[in-house]
Amino acid sequence: MELRMAVQKRFGAFFLDVDVTVSGERIGIFGPSGGGKSTLVGLVAGLIRPDRGRIVLGEETLFDSSVGRSVSPDRRRMGMVFQRPSLFPHLSVKGNLLYGFRRCQAEYRKIAFEDVVEVLKIGGLLDRGVKHLSGGEKQRVAIGRAVLGNPRLLLLDEPLSALDDNLKLQIVPFLRNACETFRIPYLFISHSLLEMRLMTDKVLRVVDGRVVEQTTAEALARTQMGAAGAGYMNLLHLPAPIPMGGLYAYKWGEQQLLISSVNDQQEALFELSSTDIILFKGRPEAISARNLLECTVTNVFPAGNRVGLDLDCRGGKLVAEVVDQAAHELDIRPGSQLFAAIKAAAFKKLG
Amino acid sequence: MLGFTPADYSAILLSLKVAVVATLLSLPFAFAAAYVMTYWRFTGRIVLDVAVNLPLTLPPVVIGYLLLILLGQQGPIGRAVLHPLGIKLIFTWRAAVIATSVVGFPLMVRSMRTAMETIDEHLVHVARTLGARSLDAILTIVVPLSVRGIIAGSMLMFARGLGEFGATVIVAGNIPGVTQTIPLAIYEYVSSPRGDVMALSLCVVSILISVVVLFFHEWLGRRAVRRD
Numbered sequence: 001m002e003l004r005m006a007v008q009k010r011f012g013a014f015f016l017d018v019d020v021t022v023s024g025e026r027i028g029i030f031g032p033s034g035g036g037k038s039t040l041v042g043l044v045a046g047l048i049r050p051d052r053g054r055i056v057l058g059e060e061t062l063f064d065s066s067v068g069r070s071v072s073p074d075r076r077r078m079g080m081v082f083q084r085p086s087l088f089p090h091l092s093v094k095g096n097l098l099y100g101f102r103r104c105q106a107e108y109r110k111i112a113f114e115d116v117v118e119v120l121k122i123g124g125l126l127d128r129g130v131k132h133l134s135g136g137e138k139q140r141v142a143i144g145r146a147v148l149g150n151p152r153l154l155l156l157d158e159p160l161s162a163l164d165d166n167l168k169l170q171i172v173p174f175l176r177n178a179c180e181t182f183r184i185p186y187l188f189i190s191h192s193l194l195e196m197r198l199m200t201d202k203v204l205r206v207v208d209g210r211v212v213e214q215t216t217a218e219a220l221a222r223t224q225m226g227a228a229g230a231g232y233m234n235l236l237h238l239p240a241p242i243p244m245g246g247l248y249a250y251k252w253g254e255q256q257l258l259i260s261s262v263n264d265q266q267e268a269l270f271e272l273s274s275t276d277i278i279l280f281k282g283r284p285e286a287i288s289a290r291n292l293l294e295c296t297v298t299n300v301f302p303a304g305n306r307v308g309l310d311l312d313c314r315g316g317k318l319v320a321e322v323v324d325q326a327a328h329e330l331d332i333r334p335g336s337q338l339f340a341a342i343k344a345a346a347f348k349k350l351g
Numbered sequence: 352m353l354g355f356t357p358a359d360y361s362a363i364l365l366s367l368k369v370a371v372v373a374t375l376l377s378l379p380f381a382f383a384a385a386y387v388m389t390y391w392r393f394t395g396r397i398v399l400d401v402a403v404n405l406p407l408t409l410p411p412v413v414i415g416y417l418l419l420i421l422l423g424q425q426g427p428i429g430r431a432v433l434h435p436l437g438i439k440l441i442f443t444w445r446a447a448v449i450a451t452s453v454v455g456f457p458l459m460v461r462s463m464r465t466a467m468e469t470i471d472e473h474l475v476h477v478a479r480t481l482g483a484r485s486l487d488a489i490l491t492i493v494v495p496l497s498v499r500g501i502i503a504g505s506m507l508m509f510a511r512g513l514g515e516f517g518a519t520v521i522v523a524g525n526i527p528g529v530t531q532t533i534p535l536a537i538y539e540y541v542s543s544p545r546g547d548v549m550a551l552s553l554c555v556v557s558i559l560i561s562v563v564v565l566f567f568h569e570w571l572g573r574r575a576v577r578r579d
Contacts, residue, residue, distance in 0.1 A: 047476050073479040074487075080480045086473040090495045099491075100481030149481045 001025060001153060001185035007043055007053030007063070016040070016209035025185040028200030028217060030193070036209040037189045041155045044187065045080060046073035057153065077108065079146030079184070083158040085138035087130040093141050094126040100149025108150045111182050119178050120144045136167045140174055147178050154179065154186035160195055169269065169351025172198050193221055194271075194350075197235060225321065226304020231274035232319045236347070240266045247290065247344050253315020257342075258290040261349040269350045274308070276346035277320040280339040281330050290344040297336040300327070307332070311340060355552065358527040362536040363556055365444060369519075369532060370512030373451035374505050377459055381504065384456075385463035386493065390475075407457040411517030414453055418522045422446070442524045447532060450518035455508035462507060466500020467493065499572065506568040513560060533557050 002023040009016045016036045029037045042048035044055060046062065049070065055063040062071045087096050101113060117123050120140045125133065130141065139159065146154055160168040179186055188199045196203055196217040203220055205213040225232040241248035247258045259270065299310035307327040311318045320340060384403055406414055422440050423429045433440060440446045470493060478488040516534040523530035525539065537553045540546030
């Protein structure tokens, strides 16, 4: 999917001026609130009309002020999911799901109702009204409704922001599954770096109505690591653990991690801050931290007033950080052999 | 019953007929006006706002007189449109319908607008991106979600129509059996000697109809609430 946009739009004092070409299946739009992210999506959907410019999706020109062309929103085949589920309150769950499906031309109708219900696990809700569903259920129905419209592009406008942290990470797999299963590319809007890293490959950073950078969520996390006190968040997808003396042992690369968070699920996603990793030049004799990992430095990069390190822990990858002085004393450079000590309690389970 | 004359019965029936027809006639126009005023952003919206609400503040007699000037045989609409088509409005029951429609219009629009303003605009946006054309989105989203306002507005207009006097008497006159509605009949009884009993009887009828309308309105409202 390739999207080319060169548009301008003025709302009072706010001026959006964007000239960007982006291609990919999982594109993020990242930036602070009020920067124009939602406006950008509204322009793509056709809900907001640009003052001037051109919007081209793939081969089709959706808007071109120079020839007076503007495809109406009902013919653009976009699926939208907003922060709030915005379900039609007078229709049942099924009625909501089928709203777009029924209006989709037969030639584009490739996604089957039953499949979407299956992927989103909403089979038990179909005949219910939408008012008394839980927050997560509502958002899953909203995703299903958008997907069943058989869109060529999904516009996800902060779809997770209104959900609490726990629920957010439960919805992420549904959202990713649905988009992957039915092969729908999407624009994912958020001001959360974590969501960007979980949901996107490419990222457009939007600030004050401009696209200031086209990057990746990973690169963004690294550039922000120097600025944010919390450091870089390593995200570790770990398989089912084995209980071990009050802790849980997870296989990770060729080594194993001991983690104290309770895990009742099969596999889980953990967050580990780069600031929680202590590095040793030689193997320490005895330490209280339960994880002591052998690792090799593969890359050294600047991160504000600190130094970021890419570590290869025999198959597992981590990003750690040290202050300049420590980097100098330990003589850290690519190829250096180090030991990384991490406390079992430093891993935070997400979701 | 109560010694009504045939003219009295026809006044009661005519009142109901005028109020019903005026309400049904106004429905699409009032809905369109409410929709435009709620959703469209354009310069000069305030002019539309004032124009729609003007009948609410003007004395009905003024409205009646303006309609008479506009629709009469020498009036601009009367001469240019109605006369060539062979339509005679003034001093017929149709004139009463038009007078009632104009007077009740702002009440209907207000109720509908209040209901529409509570609809989350995202719902309409979602419907559009899901392939619904404008009219489709209006019929399947806006109408069902503002149905309570539509009903309330209709009831209000119907009730207001039953009591319409000032504008009607000027454009439709007070012709027994032709354009005489309940209020006009009461007015005539009151101004004639020994008409008190008959005036009072028609008042009772008027009150009965109003009570039935209000009960019906409440019942519909409760039904709508329960469906949620």
